[in-house]
Amino acid sequence: MSEALPTTLDAWLARLEAAHPVGIDLGLERVAEVARRMGLLARPLAGRVITVAGTNGKGSTVAMLEALARAHGLTTATYTSPHLVRYNERLRLDGEEADDAALMAGFEAVEQARLAGEPISLTYFEVGTLGAQWAISRRPPDLAILEVGLGGRLDAVNIIDPDVAVVTTVAQDHAAFLGTDLEQIGREKAGIMRAGRPAVLGSHTLPASVRETAAKLGAPVHALGEAFTREGEAEGWCWRGVGSDPRGSGSDPAAFLSDLPDPGLPLDNAATALQALSLADVTLEVDACRQALASVRLPGRMQWWGQWCLDVGHNPHAASYLAKRLQARPCRGRTLALLAMLGDKDADGVIAALAPVIDGWVPASLAGERARSADELAERLTARGESVMHRATSPGEAVEWLVTQLGEEDRVLVCGSFLTVGEVLPRLASVAGSVQTDTDQSSREVAP
Template sequence: MKEHLQKPEPGTPSPQTLNDWLTYCESLHPVGIDMGLTRISAVARRMGLAFDCPIIIVAGTNGKGSTCAMLEAILLQAGYRTGVFTSPHLVHFEERCRVRGDIVSAADLVPQFARVEAARTSQGEAISLTYFEFTTLAILQLLADAKLDVVILEVGLGGRLDAVNMLDADCAVITSIDLDHMEYLGPDRESIGREKAGIMRAGKPVVVSDPMPPQSVVDHAAAVGADLWRFGADFNFSGDKQQWGWAGRGRRYAGLAYPALRGANQLVNASGVLAALTALRDRLPVTAQAVRNGLSMVELPGRFQIIPGQPTLVLDVAHNPHSVAALTENLDAMGFYPCTHAVFGAMADKDLAPMLARIGPLIDKWYFTDLPTPRAASAADLQARWKAGVTRSDVSATTHASPQQALQAAVAAADPTDRIVVFGSFYAVGGILKDGTPRLSAPHLAA
């Protein structure tokens, strides 16, 4: 770790606000993503960071946020004091941390950043941390101090070397596994699965809700001696258009209403949630009524979120081929719309061709947008990549400087019976939600 030690800068002004701290964190480390547990674990030891409640860690390519939200909703309904850490955020950094169901305040976070900095620079040598490592430590310390009954932690990237994996999961959940972040996690599902399997612990349950997981996940569970709960073998669901049921080891739920989160894929996520709660029932017992209430009340902005009004507006942070395929299926199931308009912004390193090809047949008018991060593909580049694969002559495309401007253009062109879908990066959907939930009849969104 020698290369990550540095002498503390004397007389450096201390950040005062949360935004000050976030700006400061961005400047500390030479690269934005530097995977590994050595640095963050060393600072965590200096801080004395520890939890005295069960920890659930959730990894996967898609479905992590939905899984965390459903776990939280059910456990809240069961009367437990919950803490949740997810990333990234849509609009405000504080969204990354919820305590007892409520988003924490900036004022709650600021002292925790100061504690991380004090530990990071103590003992005469400062340990360099990435933005994600520093902010993760601040949030984890807040959660550790909050006298909680259970903590739910979402993996940021991968699993084995992700910051939250310095903690031992009492129950691990691995959702769908697909191709994303391949420059860090490997070129295929087997490699990516191996990285995500790193959150497993010996003798502890690991719930794999991917119906067809890579063999590397199954093999790693056996190698470390984890208690594998596999979709289709240890738990499963059945249902019709009215209700669904779940069966797992020693437990059944019948006559469940569909989760409040929309999309057919949510039943797979919900099945993994019920398996995790069943695996932890000795420590965190929940009633069938808590399950029903939690699933009926769960909320998660930006996941196939349908905004009431005319035209219909759909927001979804689908930003890889697997999630775009799920979005396409969900859009197809909505029924007929005369015209579908799509606002799209994405990172430059995404596998854009299969994403655009998959959803392309449903889209009649494209509105490509720039995003406020250097990692993003420009609107012009997105349009060029779309043109390279387009097969329809009746589709139009324009470019815009921001998601809000792109949405305004779509609203101006749309009839009341049309549909507008905003998808791609968190920056794209967050750019629409930054002024609150949009109302398409509002003056600032009118043509």
């Protein structure tokens, strides 16, 4: 008798977490075979597919792509990972989180396919990716936007051929799986590119291996600062790039958009999203672009909640960006940091990048086998001469302690992990209930 399938999303997720011997198992053979059994590779997933890879900036690029596409009247599906609070955040259909029923139907379809023949073991992420792709395929949208989970070439998302491949940044992260050689990391991330299809490079400082991979494949490169540029640093910035071209060759005259709003997210990523959408055969309209960039929302990225700034940054590259944003918006009081990180992340690099703008630290422990304790973080901080104000047993406990310590002109940066921000977001609503979320994107980085 076959095992009964779960009847709730939580039960499904618990089952998936326990099903595979390791949490991360890079490689496409197993997941591609199940995708074939599901029929996912027999037809296009969507009218157009944009896949986004990179160390940092993937989430903001995806969010702006979705907002821009919807402002131009396109139907959309967006798959991202990880989530902050609810698993449903990972799949968005026409701008709305997928409901439990849609996600569970996808998981059931994967389960049937992986057992239809020689059983195939899949990781939590692989089942989630295939389930999301199955849900998207039930009603193919005009545009599917897929975010790579880890690396690129061997990531489960990469079983789908994109019409446009985007590489945002390349830096060290996930060293246990991707190593520390930036050229090799670049090759892995560039593995989402396809022959003859445009590749958008969203950073001025990518390793040479990214372009080398594109050249070997014959993928036309559209790089920031070359094929497309941005001018300005805030409100009223301008974008110049390659206009839509159904051949993807970039032969159309340059497109130009002016007086664009600050989305409160990195402008390089906004410029990259504009170029990727244009190469996906969308003729950019300035009013639609302004509307999208003014209204885009992305929880956990420079998200201000009163005195609290929440960001999922968890590597030195992201931390450097955070420090620059905070430095550009000084406050009259102290800037404190609630820091909680996983054990496989570069804590010393993150601390060094943030230290110039932080007056006091509250390290917190995370739960789980990959967790790093508050005591370990505190030792690293004190070894640098940093001020450790409190050692918290969890990010939630750190919030409770900090609420009692904050002056009216102080602010708190919460960072270090998706897990950190995911625990703090709902806790702020209950512990600091009088503080309201700042929903004005343009003012998220303004010091309270």
